[in-house]
Amino acid sequence: xxxxxxxxxxxxxxxxxxxxxxxxxxxxxxxxxxxxxxxxxxxxxxxxxxxxxxxxxxxxxxxxxxxxxxxxxxxxxxxxxxxxxxxxxxxxxxxxxxxxxxxxxxxxxxxxxxxxxxxxxxxxxxxxxxxxxxxxxx
Numbered sequence: 001x002x003x004x005x006x007x008x009x010x011x012x013x014x015x016x017x018x019x020x021x022x023x024x025x026x027x028x029x030x031x032x033x034x035x036x037x038x039x040x041x042x043x044x045x046x047x048x049x050x051x052x053x054x055x056x057x058x059x060x061x062x063x064x065x066x067x068x069x070x071x072x073x074x075x076x077x078x079x080x081x082x083x084x085x086x087x088x089x090x091x092x093x094x095x096x097x098x099x100x101x102x103x104x105x106x107x108x109x110x111x112x113x114x115x116x117x118x119x120x121x122x123x124x125x126x127x128x129x130x131x132x133x134x135x136x137x138x
Contacts, residue, residue, distance in 0.1 A: 005073045008080035008112040011119050015051045016066045016084070016110075018058040024051045028119040035121070038128035047122050060095055061088030061104070069107075078114040083107070090135050100136035 011027035024047070032047035044050045058064045070083040085107050090100045108126035112119050132138045 002117065003073075004075070004078060004114045004117060005071065005080050007117055008073075008114060008119060009071065009082065011112065012068075012082050012084075012110055015047075015054060016086075018054040018064070019051075020055050021048045021051045024048075029115060032119050033121045035123040036126065038124070038126050040128040040132070041124070041126075047119060050122065050124075058088075058092075060092045060099075061090055062092045064088030080112045080114065082110045082112070084110065086131070090137075097137055102134065102136040104131050104134040106131040106134065 007027055011024055014023045014027070028047050034044050034047050034050045036042060036044070041050070041053075044053060064086070065088065066084045066086050068082060068084050072081045072083075073079070074081075085105055087103070087105050089103045092099065106126065108124060111123040111125065113121040113123075129138070
């Protein structure tokens with residue numbers, strides 16, 4: 001039997017490496033909600049919308065990748081948290097500004113609330129303003 005940690009991390013890997021919703025959907029409930037207090041992502045309300053936005057980010061930062069730093073599971077609350085660092089260099093497409101050649105190393109936490117072994121809700125805790133500054137976008 002697959003644990004909630006295994007399911008959450010399988011989803012996290014597919015999502016954060018830019019595989020998109022089609023690859024992620026088997027690990028998620030339809031309509032899984034996405035929450036964030038980061039202005040650049042505030043229009044994204046579902047895990048589907050968020051996971052489909054990552055391939056575009058990788059178009060901007062072709063060397064983009066994450067480094068998983070820590071994982072915590074709270075079985076009683078059916079929650080898995082992944083602390084990671086997102087890294088990449090703006091050498092790809094000229095969005096939101098012409099390619100800057102600057103690098104980002106930005107820490108974030110993904111909080112995945114599980115239901116019946118699948119992701120039901122994701123909250124991303126991330127300082128997008130700091131990341132945009134590192135990339136020379138502000």
